[in-house]
Amino acid sequence: MPAGDLPIWKGRSTRAGEFMSTATLSEGSGQQARESQWAVETHGLTKRFGENVAVNGVELLIPRGCAFGYLGPNGAGKTTLIRVLLGLTHADAGTMSLLGYAVPRHRDAALARVGAIVDEPRFHGHLTGRQNLQLLAAARERAARDRIDPSLERVGILHRADDRVSKYSMGMRQRLGVAACLIGDPQLLILDEPMNGLDPAGMQDMREMILSLVAEGRTVVLSSHLLDEVERTCDAVAIVDRGNVIRQGPISELLAGASLVLEVDCSDPDRARALVAATAIGAADGAEATVEPTGLGVTLPAGTGLDVVAEVNRVLVDGGISVYRLQVVQASLESWFLQVTSRLGESP
């Protein structure tokens, strides 16, 4: 594609940390928005900083009504992708749409239905939580003012609404950030690392808040470097590494591509390992029998059926091994993530 054809565009000069809740509502941006099943759709989305490709040809299809995790290590390009989606920085190439509205063309219509927190939520510390929301609501449609108290209640800080934000904990600021999104009654929330700076109880609250927003039919897209959090909070995920989306889809489907691990507590782990290794099961591609502190460990390739688990048990018992406990360990997203990235490492 010649450079002249690239949809290069400039966003408003909104600084990071600001809430995207100031767009004015403009209707009539086409049938397409109502029909699109995707909350976020990108094709070939690319953002470079000099030689550094922070977002590299990203193809994303995020269905409506789910919690979607954009998961990757620090520096993977998560914040940059979000900033590009919100028009806080321009894309070098590619196309995108939010809630079916092509952006930047229908950006105002799209952002009127989007609430976002990029980086840490920033507020005026000398003003109260309610006053901060009043400022944001003043730039929106009338109904936003009426949503201030319900939003504060919704995120559980109505009782602190008249305290100065400088007295708020990090968790309360995060909640106020979500309340700031909610005054726009968004169909789509985009949260950049919403668990950052929260203690375990705060994370739990945030997770429940996200799930309840999804239960109302909203779509929540969150970025995170915390595999565990994404696994617990999200229905679907895209795994991103150095600007590239490596995999995406429902977590359950991704895990179906992960290998299975058997933990076997038995009388003679060394001999048990040798017995399993000598069978067709142990010799299969992707299979491995190892001696672990907990006993025998057997890794089985993706898609292995439970009949194979029974066969491992039979091999051991027939070989005179006493099996005390045999457990199939469901591969977590983390182990799957490590499998994917190590495979990539082997064949770049």
Ligand SMILES: Nc1ncnc2c1ncn2[C@@H]1O[C@H](COP(=O)(O)OP(=O)(O)O)[C@@H](O)[C@H]1O
């Ligand atoms: N404004 C910027 N100028 C130059 N490089 C940047 C800028 N913002 C981000 N980067 C670089 O882009 C890459 C992705 O950064 P970022 O999107 O912040 O990652 P993440 O949010 O996943 O931690 C990093 O290599 C980072 O150094």
Ligand SMILES: [Mg+2]
């Ligand atoms: Mg980031």
